[in-house]
Amino acid sequence: MAAHAVLGASGSHRWMVCPGSIRLSEGAPNGSSPQAIAGTVAHTLGENALAVVQQNRDPYFGDWADYLENAVGWAVDPDYPDVIVDRDMVDAVKQYARLTVPMIQSDPNMAHIELRVSLKGYGRTKQGRAIALEMFGTADFVFVDLATGALHIMDYKHGAGITVEPADNPQLKYYAAGVLANLAETAPEILSAIETVISTVVQPRDDHLIPIRHYCYTVEEIEDWVEDDLLPAALATQEPDAPLVAGDHCRFCPAQARCPERRTQQMEKAKMKFSDTEDCFIPEKSVQELSIAELRALLDSAEDIIAYVKSAQKYAHESLEQNSLSAEDADELGYKLVKKRAMRKFKGGDEQVADALCEEFGLGDDELFTKKLRSPAQIEKEIGTARAKKSDTWNGLIVSESSGTTLARDDDNRPAVKVATAKDKFSKVEDEEDEEESLV
Numbered sequence: 001m002a003a004h005a006v007l008g009a010s011g012s013h014r015w016m017v018c019p020g021s022i023r024l025s026e027g028a029p030n031g032s033s034p035q036a037i038a039g040t041v042a043h044t045l046g047e048n049a050l051a052v053v054q055q056n057r058d059p060y061f062g063d064w065a066d067y068l069e070n071a072v073g074w075a076v077d078p079d080y081p082d083v084i085v086d087r088d089m090v091d092a093v094k095q096y097a098r099l100t101v102p103m104i105q106s107d108p109n110m111a112h113i114e115l116r117v118s119l120k121g122y123g124r125t126k127q128g129r130a131i132a133l134e135m136f137g138t139a140d141f142v143f144v145d146l147a148t149g150a151l152h153i154m155d156y157k158h159g160a161g162i163t164v165e166p167a168d169n170p171q172l173k174y175y176a177a178g179v180l181a182n183l184a185e186t187a188p189e190i191l192s193a194i195e196t197v198i199s200t201v202v203q204p205r206d207d208h209l210i211p212i213r214h215y216c217y218t219v220e221e222i223e224d225w226v227e228d229d230l231l232p233a234a235l236a237t238q239e240p241d242a243p244l245v246a247g248d249h250c251r252f253c254p255a256q257a258r259c260p261e262r263r264t265q266q267m268e269k270a271k272m273k274f275s276d277t278e279d280c281f282i283p284e285k286s287v288q289e290l291s292i293a294e295l296r297a298l299l300d301s302a303e304d305i306i307a308y309v310k311s312a313q314k315y316a317h318e319s320l321e322q323n324s325l326s327a328e329d330a331d332e333l334g335y336k337l338v339k340k341r342a343m344r345k346f347k348g349g350d351e352q353v354a355d356a357l358c359e360e361f362g363l364g365d366d367e368l369f370t371k372k373l374r375s376p377a378q379i380e381k382e383i384g385t386a387r388a389k390k391s392d393t394w395n396g397l398i399v400s401e402s403s404g405t406t407l408a409r410d411d412d413n414r415p416a417v418k419v420a421t422a423k424d425k426f427s428k429v430e431d432e433e434d435e436e437e438s439l440v
Contacts, residue, residue: 007234009117009137009174013249016170016229019236020244022133024255027324028315037080038089039158043114043140044077045085046093046156050113050141053104064097087381089158092204095211096156099202103143103152112142117178122226135234139175149195151179151219157203162251164201166215170230172199173217177226180219197222248304256308257315266301266308299407 006022007015015022032040048071049064071085104111119135141154153175157164166172176197183191197217204211236242244261256262290298319325320337346353357363376398380388388394405417 005134005136007133007135007237009139009171009178012170012174012230012233014253015237016233017247017249018245018253019233019239019242020261021253021255021259022237023240023242024244024259025253028254028258035159037083041077041080041083041085042089042093042158043156045071045089046096046140047114048076049093049097050100050104053101054108054111054113064101065094068094068097087384088205091385092158093156095204096154096202099200099212100141100143100154103145107143107146110144110146112139115139115142115179117175117182119174119178119181119226119230122177122181122231133234133237137171137174137178139179142175142179144190144194146190146193149193151176151194151197152200153179153197154200154202157201158205159203160205160207163206163208164203166199166201166213169199169201169215172201172215173222173225174230176217176222177230180222194219251304251307257312262308266305300409 004010045068049067052064052067068090072087072090074085075081075083076085077083100111116136116138122135139153140156141152143152143154144150145152153172155164155166155169155172155175176199180191180194180197183194195218197219199215199217201213202211203213244259246259246262246265250256250259250262253259253262285294287295316333316335317337320330320333320335325333354368357368383391383394408414
């Protein structure tokens with residue numbers, strides 16, 4: 001499993017805005033979510049597929065597309081042997097491979113898969129102050145196109161729901177800076193040929209209409225960003241009173257559950273305060289007492305507030321599970337780990353259990369087993385999205401029906417549902433009565 005720098009590329013969007021998060025994150029549990037683990041496995045799948053091309057391997061897997069097809073149903077990452085590659089993951093990674101494979105084939109020596117880059121060459125600011133912490137990261141794919149003078153930095157994002165843009169993306173600029181620093185030291189003749197840096201985000205599973213997005217910089221813009229923004233931010237994290245700044249960047253911060261700035265912000269948005277009579281947070285107002293502006297602010301922050309509470313629960317659970325709290329802190333916390341509610345289940349294999357129940361109670365297959373058609377999404381994974389969309393039979397079997405309404409912001413691209421008012425309903429009743437009278 002790859003190591004992560006404290007001042008790494010993937011977290012730069014956070015610590016550059018909130019330098020105090022580095023100090024606050026020391027010793028904080030940082031477990032991976034199922035979504036993050038799936039993303040790691042997808043990266044491994046993509047890395048293996050591109051290696052087939054770069055290393056010209058063909059004895060077992062065939063070409064890169066064969067490898068991906070054969071990977072369905074297999075665990076490809078030894079760190080996560082329980083995570084099985086499915087059709088959805090393969091289809092997503094294929095979009096990344098189709099973009100990068102031609103580059104590898106055009107010049108394998110200029111293509112780099114999962115390239116570790118370091119910013120130690122930028123170890124001092126303009127004022128000569130040294131950066132104490134290590135600064136490195138791993139770029140998913142790097143390619144130097146000598147014909148066009150372009151340095152390509154590509155980042156594969158397997159996640160959905162949080163759209164990642166390449167423009168002004170600190171993670172991608174960090175990678176670009178690391179590559180440029182490395183070339184300055186090892187291959188200055190290649191560096192001199194580079195005029196532009198093209199940052200690319202490949203995010204096939206997100207709802208964004210364009211799954212592959214690019215943004216272009218000059219080399220000078222990257223170097224200026226390092227000197228004017230990145231290094232001063234890195235230096236700020238070393239200050240003993242480095243400030244805490246709450247915002248959208250808190251979402252994946254390991255310290256969010258213990259952050260006082262985050263707590264203050266979320267409790268203010270939720271219109272809550274610490275009770276004088278009870279040792280807990282309580283709302284200042286009922287929902288009905290909120291002004292429209294306060295209701296809007298609360299709705300806008302609901303997802304963050306829920307995520308904050310879940311983060312606090314996760315942090316407390318991991319702290320107790322890892323026994324990382326002192327006896328005094330554990331006692332003050334007032335929570336403990338208990339067994340989850342026991343659920344009854346059969347002992348032994350299905351066939352063994354079924355045979356015993358059949359012999360003892362005379363039950364047949366209809367009483368012992370259930371069979372249900374899988375959902376369109378599950379079956380589509382087996383067929384393949386591209387193949388399904390081309391099938392008239394498939395399209396004729398599918399219908400999309402909404403289960404109701406949900407709240408969304410005004411800037412959501414879905415059209416608003418027209419809700420009938422009391423006046424509309426009354427007018428409809430009158431029209432129906434008039435129609436009945438006309439028929440008499």
